[in-house]
Amino acid sequence: MLVSEPLLQVQGVTKTYQRDGQPDHLALAGIDCQLNRGEVLVVVGPSGSGKSTFLRTLNGLERIDSGTIQVDGVSLTDPATDVNRWRTNVGMVFQHFNLFQHRTALDNVALPQRVVRGRDRAQAEGYARELLDRVGMGEYGARYPSQLSGGQQQRVAIARALAMDPKLMLFDEATSALDPETVGGILELMRALARDGMTMAVVTHEMGFARDVGDRALFMDAGRIIESGTPDEVFCHPKEPRTRAFLEKIL
DSSP states (O other), rough: OOOOOOSSEEEEEEEEEETTTTTEEEEEEEEEEOOOOOOOEEEEETTTTTTHHHHHHHHTSSOOOOOEEEEEETTSSSTOOOOHHHHEEEEEEOOTOOOOOTTTTHHHHHHHHIIIIOOOOHHHHHHHHHHHHTTTTTGGGOOGGGGGGGGHHHEEEEHHHHEEEOOOEEEESTTTTSSSSHHHHHHHHHHHHHHOOEEEEEEEHHHHHHHHHEEEEEETTTTEEEEEEIIIIIIIIIOSSHHHHHHHHHH
């Protein structure tokens, strides 16, 4: 039986921030992980542990100092790799939506397809309507972000990321800026994407979601992966004292 290569392979990734008048800050210290097609990786840890930095390295928003990152066999660190083309395969959903404020919801989902994928207006808008329907926003295509709630804006942001037909989706604290009533709907949408087989890496504080949906889990602290395994192993039977101390505070 042929074993397919992992979709995502990360080896020895380091990242240091240089700060004026202060000691350098080691944000990532030798990160190793991999993710197979159709799997969901959940990343948890205290604030400042490097979770978001790690996620941002996966689509080239943060340049790494050393190590390698590969998605579907293509290396981000290879000088021959076109980073903008790379990003079309790696969709990202941010904490604060990052929508174009002067564009309607429909335009927010259609425009990147036209600019990046080269689709014509009819194609792009047709697919945008399909995706807005999929995320429960089919009736809101003509509205601007200022006319939408936080949860609705995040749904549009998810549709926009899906419009690139990415191989990997990254979610960076996608629910942390939302009011509690809205969080459940976004998490359910993410669960549906997982059920549909989308490969996902998710930084989250939502431990119920992490346990239920994750295939793999990482606990990070001080730029390092302290513990990794299945969600059951990491969250219910942690081996490391630092993991146990963190979980005792939040569970």
